[in-house]
Amino acid sequence: MxxxxxxxxxxxxxxxxxxxxxxxxxxxxxxxxxxxxxxxxxxxxxxxxxxxxxxxxxxxxxxxxxxxxxxxxxxxxxxxxxxxxxxxxxxxxxxxxxxxxxxxxxxxxxxxxxxxxxxxxxxxxxxxxxxxxxxxxxxxxxxxxxxxxxxxxxxxxxxxxxxxxxxxxxxxxxxxxxxxxxxxxVRELEKLNYTITQQNKMLSRSVEIHGHLADLVLRGEGLHAILHYINEVFGYQTFLFDELGELVESASRISEEILPQVKQQVFTPVESLHPTYTLAHIEIHGVSHHFVRLPIGSKPNLLGFLAVLATQTIGEVDIAALEHACTVISLELVKTQAIFDTQQRLKGEFIEDLFAGRVNEGLIQQAKYLNLDPNRNYLVSIIHMDDLDSIEPEQRTSLKRHLIELANRLFIENYPHSLAVTKQDQIVMLLSFSMKGSMPYHTRQITDLAHQFLQEISQKNWNTTVTIGIGRAKSGLIQVGKSAQEAKKGLQFLKSYALKKNIISYSELGVQRLLLQNSEEELLDFINETLGPLLEYETQRKGELLPTLIIYLEHNQNSKETAEALHIHTNTLNYRLKRMEEILGIELMDTEQFLNLHLAVRLYQYLEGKL
The missing domain is CATH 3.30.450.40 (GAF domain)
Known part of the structure; x- marks a missing residue:
C-alpha cells in the first residue's frame, strides 16, 4: 500500500x-x-x-x-x-x-x-x-x-x-x-458590523492565500516555495522549526546572531491568550520586532512551529491567513515524512536480504538501482542510538531523520555509491570504495568521520548519544554480511564491557576478539588457571605485584621505564618479577608462558568485576 x-x-x-x-x-x-x-x-x-x-x-x-x-x-x-x-x-x-x-x-x-x-x-x-x-x-x-x-x-x-x-x-x-x-x-450595531467586516477580511485573505498554497502543494513545489510565498505576500521573515528545534526551512537569509534569538523564543514556554498562536516582542540589534509563533499540527502529533518576525504590527487578518498556511505546511510535512519512511523501508529490506546472504540476480539488480556496484569494496558501519526509548515518541522520527541526514552528509558524501538506512534503533551504513588507497587507510578515514559525527551530535540539543561499530572492508557485495557481523560484534563489545569510548573498529580489537568468540565462563577459567595463584596472593598481601605486572606489560617489558612509572628502584622491580615467577610457577623468558600470562592479564582487565 x-x-x-x-x-x-x-x-x-x-x-x-x-x-x-x-x-x-x-x-x-x-x-x-x-x-x-x-x-x-x-x-x-x-x-x-x-x-x-x-x-x-x-x-x-x-x-x-x-x-x-x-x-x-x-x-x-x-x-x-x-x-x-x-x-x-x-x-x-x-x-x-x-x-x-x-x-x-x-x-x-x-x-x-x-x-x-x-x-x-x-x-x-x-x-x-x-x-x-x-x-x-x-x-x-x-x-x-x-x-x-x-x-x-x-x-x-x-x-x-x-x-x-x-x-x-x-x-x-x-x-x-x-x-x-x-x-x-455584541450589543452595539457598529461594533458588530466592525467585527463582521474583520472576519470577512480574514476569510477572504485566508481563502486567497490558501488557493495559492494549495497550487504549490499540488505542483510538488516543496517547503521552500511555500515559505517563500508567505514571505513574498506578507513581507515577514518566516522560519520553520521541527519539534527538535532544528531549522527546517527559511524564506530569507538569516544571520547566525538572529537565529539563536528566534529559536529561543520559539521553544520558551509562555502563557498565551490565544489558543493557536503566541505573540511576543523581541529586540534584535536594538530594533523592536513583533514575533508570532504558530504550531504545525497539534499534540501529540506536533510537527514543529512556524515563526514570523516583523518590524511592523502583525494583525489578526494576517495571523488568520498564517494559521491556514500552517495547515498546508503540515500536509507537506506529512507527505515528506511518508516518502522518507517508504524509501527507508525499501532500503532496509534490501540491507536485510544482503546481510542474510540472500544474494541473487534480483538483489544484484536492486543494488544497481541503488547505485551500488557489486564488484567494489564495501565496509559496514553501524550507528547505535543508545537511549532512543527515553525520547518522546513524537520526537524519535525527527531524530532518526536528522541523524541519517548527518550520516549522509559526512559519510555518503565522502564515499559516493554508498547507502545509509535506519533500522529500528540503528543507522546502518554500507560504505563503498575502490582499490585506490589501502583498506587500513579507509578504516582510519571512516573512524575520523565517526569522531566528527559524534562531535556534531554533541553540539546539538538532541538529548541523545550514539555508539559506532566499524567492520572490516570486504571485496564485493556477497561478502558484506561478514563486515556487518563485525560491526555488530564491536557494538556488543562496547556494551558488554562498558568501555569509555563510543567508537570501535573490529580491526583494532586484536586479542579482544577472544572476548566475543568464547563464553564468559571459559575466559574466567583461563584467567584463574593462569593468574589464580597471583590473585590469591594479592588478596592476602599489599596487592602490589599485579599492578606491577600490568605496568610492566604496558611498557613492553622495559625494566627502566617500568621502574620510573612505579617510582621504584630497578632492583625492587626485579625482585617483584622474580616473586611473581615463583608464585605462578613460570618463567617470563619462556615465550609460550609469557604469551599466556600477557593474554590472561588483558582479559583480567576486562573481566575483573566478574571474578
Missing part, C-alpha cells in the same frame, strides 16, 4: 479546509464535515458527528450522513458507551475491524439508545472508525464512520486522513463557537 496520501485525498483535505473556512456558521461547518469526510473515505457508507454537551454530560448526534437524522438526534451517549463513547474517553482514534468487535462494543448501549440505533440502522456495521475531535487538550466530540460492506475495510491510511480532518474540524468548530459567542455578546 502506498504510504503517502493520494492525490485525491490531498485534494479532499484541501477541499475540507476550503469548506471549513468558507463559513463561520457552526451548523454549516458541522454538516460540511460529515459530507466531505464520508465522501473521501472509500469504506465509509455513513457517519455521525457527535458533540459533547457539558451540561447534560453526554455526546449528542449533531450531524448525520446516510442515516435518519430525526431518530439519531434523540441519541444521548455517555462517555465510554458504545464505540463513540469509548473513543471519547480514550481520546484517540479507534478502529473496529469486524462485526464481532462492533457487536461487543455496541452491547454497552442503554436500552433507549439501542432502540434508536436499531430503528435508524437496521443492519449492524461490518466495521467502524471513531476519531475524537480535540481542542485545547479536551475532547469536544467524535466523528464516527460506519461501513456496511464485507469486502471493504477501513485502513491505516483512513485513520491518518480522519485524524487530519478531525484536527481541522476542531479548529473550525472552536472558531465558529467563538464567533457565535461574539454574536451573542
Amino acid at each position: 502506498n504510504d503517502t496520501l493520494s492525490h485525491r485525498q490531498l485534494q479532499s483535505l484541501i477541499e475540507v479546509s476550503n469548506v471549513l473556512n468558507s463559513s463561520l456558521d457552526i451548523d454549516t461547518i458541522i454538516d460540511s464535515i460529515m459530507q466531505v469526510t464520508v465522501s473521501v473515505i472509500d469504506a465509509a457508507d455513513g457517519g455521525v458527528l457527535f458533540l459533547y454537551d457539558r451540561q447534560q454530560e453526554c455526546l449528542i448526534a449533531t450531524s448525520t450522513y446516510g442515516f435518519n437524522p430525526q431518530i439519531l438526534d434523540q441519541v444521548r451517549l455517555k462517555p465510554g458507551e458504545s464505540m463513540t463513547g469509548l473513543a471519547f474517553s480514550a481520546r484517540q482514534c479507534l478502529i473496529f475491524e469486524n462485526p464481532e468487535e462492533v457487536a461487543r462494543t455496541t452491547s454497552t448501549l442503554t436500552p433507549r439508545n439501542l432502540d434508536f440505533m436499531v430503528t435508524s440502522i437496521p443492519n449492524r456495521p461490518q466495521s467502524a472508525i471513531c476519531a475524537p475531535i480535540m481542542s485545547k487538550g479536551e475532547c469536544i466530540g467524535v466523528i464516527t464512520l460506519d461501513s456496511f460492506q464485507k469486502d471493504l475495510h477501513f485502513t491505516q491510511e483512513d485513520i491518518k486522513l480522519v485524524k487530519a480532518i478531525s484536527h481541522q474540524a476542531a479548529v473550525a468548530i472552536e472558531k465558529a463557537r467563538l464567533y457565535r459567542e461574539k454574536q451573542q455578546t
Whole structure:
C-alpha cells in the first residue's frame, strides 16, 4: 500500500479546509464535515458527528450522513458507551475491524439508545472508525464512520486522513463557537458590523492565500516555495522549526546572531491568550520586532512551529491567513515524512536480504538501482542510538531523520555509491570504495568521520548519544554480511564491557576478539588457571605485584621505564618479577608462558568485576 496520501485525498483535505473556512456558521461547518469526510473515505457508507454537551454530560448526534437524522438526534451517549463513547474517553482514534468487535462494543448501549440505533440502522456495521475531535487538550466530540460492506475495510491510511480532518474540524468548530459567542455578546450595531467586516477580511485573505498554497502543494513545489510565498505576500521573515528545534526551512537569509534569538523564543514556554498562536516582542540589534509563533499540527502529533518576525504590527487578518498556511505546511510535512519512511523501508529490506546472504540476480539488480556496484569494496558501519526509548515518541522520527541526514552528509558524501538506512534503533551504513588507497587507510578515514559525527551530535540539543561499530572492508557485495557481523560484534563489545569510548573498529580489537568468540565462563577459567595463584596472593598481601605486572606489560617489558612509572628502584622491580615467577610457577623468558600470562592479564582487565 502506498504510504503517502493520494492525490485525491490531498485534494479532499484541501477541499475540507476550503469548506471549513468558507463559513463561520457552526451548523454549516458541522454538516460540511460529515459530507466531505464520508465522501473521501472509500469504506465509509455513513457517519455521525457527535458533540459533547457539558451540561447534560453526554455526546449528542449533531450531524448525520446516510442515516435518519430525526431518530439519531434523540441519541444521548455517555462517555465510554458504545464505540463513540469509548473513543471519547480514550481520546484517540479507534478502529473496529469486524462485526464481532462492533457487536461487543455496541452491547454497552442503554436500552433507549439501542432502540434508536436499531430503528435508524437496521443492519449492524461490518466495521467502524471513531476519531475524537480535540481542542485545547479536551475532547469536544467524535466523528464516527460506519461501513456496511464485507469486502471493504477501513485502513491505516483512513485513520491518518480522519485524524487530519478531525484536527481541522476542531479548529473550525472552536472558531465558529467563538464567533457565535461574539454574536451573542455584541450589543452595539457598529461594533458588530466592525467585527463582521474583520472576519470577512480574514476569510477572504485566508481563502486567497490558501488557493495559492494549495497550487504549490499540488505542483510538488516543496517547503521552500511555500515559505517563500508567505514571505513574498506578507513581507515577514518566516522560519520553520521541527519539534527538535532544528531549522527546517527559511524564506530569507538569516544571520547566525538572529537565529539563536528566534529559536529561543520559539521553544520558551509562555502563557498565551490565544489558543493557536503566541505573540511576543523581541529586540534584535536594538530594533523592536513583533514575533508570532504558530504550531504545525497539534499534540501529540506536533510537527514543529512556524515563526514570523516583523518590524511592523502583525494583525489578526494576517495571523488568520498564517494559521491556514500552517495547515498546508503540515500536509507537506506529512507527505515528506511518508516518502522518507517508504524509501527507508525499501532500503532496509534490501540491507536485510544482503546481510542474510540472500544474494541473487534480483538483489544484484536492486543494488544497481541503488547505485551500488557489486564488484567494489564495501565496509559496514553501524550507528547505535543508545537511549532512543527515553525520547518522546513524537520526537524519535525527527531524530532518526536528522541523524541519517548527518550520516549522509559526512559519510555518503565522502564515499559516493554508498547507502545509509535506519533500522529500528540503528543507522546502518554500507560504505563503498575502490582499490585506490589501502583498506587500513579507509578504516582510519571512516573512524575520523565517526569522531566528527559524534562531535556534531554533541553540539546539538538532541538529548541523545550514539555508539559506532566499524567492520572490516570486504571485496564485493556477497561478502558484506561478514563486515556487518563485525560491526555488530564491536557494538556488543562496547556494551558488554562498558568501555569509555563510543567508537570501535573490529580491526583494532586484536586479542579482544577472544572476548566475543568464547563464553564468559571459559575466559574466567583461563584467567584463574593462569593468574589464580597471583590473585590469591594479592588478596592476602599489599596487592602490589599485579599492578606491577600490568605496568610492566604496558611498557613492553622495559625494566627502566617500568621502574620510573612505579617510582621504584630497578632492583625492587626485579625482585617483584622474580616473586611473581615463583608464585605462578613460570618463567617470563619462556615465550609460550609469557604469551599466556600477557593474554590472561588483558582479559583480567576486562573481566575483573566478574571474578
